[in-house]
Amino acid sequence: MGNEDLNKTLSDQRAKTVSSYLQKRIGKNIKLSSxxxxxISKQINDNSSEILQAKNRRVDIFIEKTLLAGEKISRKIYPSFLDSNIEIMKVKDTFSLPDVNFIGAKHVWLPNGNTNLFKLYKVLKLNPTFEIELQGHICCDYENFDGEDEDLGTFNLSWTRANAMKEYLLKQGIDSKRIKVVGLGHLNPLVYPEITEADRVKNRRVEIVLLKK
Structure with a gap:
C-alpha cells in the first residue's frame, strides 16, 4: 500500500528494529551480518484482504551455517505416508510423499507424481477421520525465505505447491476442512547445498503431517 519510497523506508525501519533487538541478545558464535x-518487492501474496496484507508486513531472517569445503548435508527422509501401517501411524508424525516433486519455480508437479497423488486421495477417502497438514518446500533460493512462483508472481512458492495438492484433493471430493496448508520455504532441505539437478528435485517437495486420526 502507498508509494514505493514510503514502503522502502518503512521496510528498512522494520528490518533495523529486528536487527537491533537481536544484536542485544545473540551469542558470540552468531554473526549478525546485515x-x-x-x-513491496517480495510480497508473499496479493494484498487482497487485511489478513493477507498483515502477512506481507514482516521481516524474514536468514540463518546460514558455515560449511567445510565439499561438505554436504543430507537429511533422513521421513517414512512414506502411502506405505505406513495405518494402525501405528501417530498424530503429529511427519511423512514423505515419494515421487511427488515439482518443476522449478512453479507449483506444478512432475508427471510421475500423478500415481502417488491418486494413492494419497485413496488413503484419505478410506480413512475419513484423517486430517492432514501439507508442508511445501523449495530448493535453491536462499536469498529469500520462500521462492517466487513464476506463474503467480508471489514469493510463496512452497505454499502454492502445497495448496496445488490441496486443490487436487478437493477436486477428488476430499473435504477442505481435513487439509491444512503451510509453506516452509527453504527451511528444511533434504540435501544442502544443491549441487546437481537431482538434489534440487529432491528438495521441491511436499511433506505430510497427520493432524487427526
Whole structure:
C-alpha cells in the first residue's frame, strides 16, 4: 500500500528494529551480518484482504551455517505416508510423499507424481477421520525465505505447491476442512547445498503431517 519510497523506508525501519533487538541478545558464535528493507518487492501474496496484507508486513531472517569445503548435508527422509501401517501411524508424525516433486519455480508437479497423488486421495477417502497438514518446500533460493512462483508472481512458492495438492484433493471430493496448508520455504532441505539437478528435485517437495486420526 502507498508509494514505493514510503514502503522502502518503512521496510528498512522494520528490518533495523529486528536487527537491533537481536544484536542485544545473540551469542558470540552468531554473526549478525546485515539488514535491508525490500519495500513491496517480495510480497508473499496479493494484498487482497487485511489478513493477507498483515502477512506481507514482516521481516524474514536468514540463518546460514558455515560449511567445510565439499561438505554436504543430507537429511533422513521421513517414512512414506502411502506405505505406513495405518494402525501405528501417530498424530503429529511427519511423512514423505515419494515421487511427488515439482518443476522449478512453479507449483506444478512432475508427471510421475500423478500415481502417488491418486494413492494419497485413496488413503484419505478410506480413512475419513484423517486430517492432514501439507508442508511445501523449495530448493535453491536462499536469498529469500520462500521462492517466487513464476506463474503467480508471489514469493510463496512452497505454499502454492502445497495448496496445488490441496486443490487436487478437493477436486477428488476430499473435504477442505481435513487439509491444512503451510509453506516452509527453504527451511528444511533434504540435501544442502544443491549441487546437481537431482538434489534440487529432491528438495521441491511436499511433506505430510497427520493432524487427526
Amino acid at each position: 539488514s535491508i528493507g525490500l519495500g
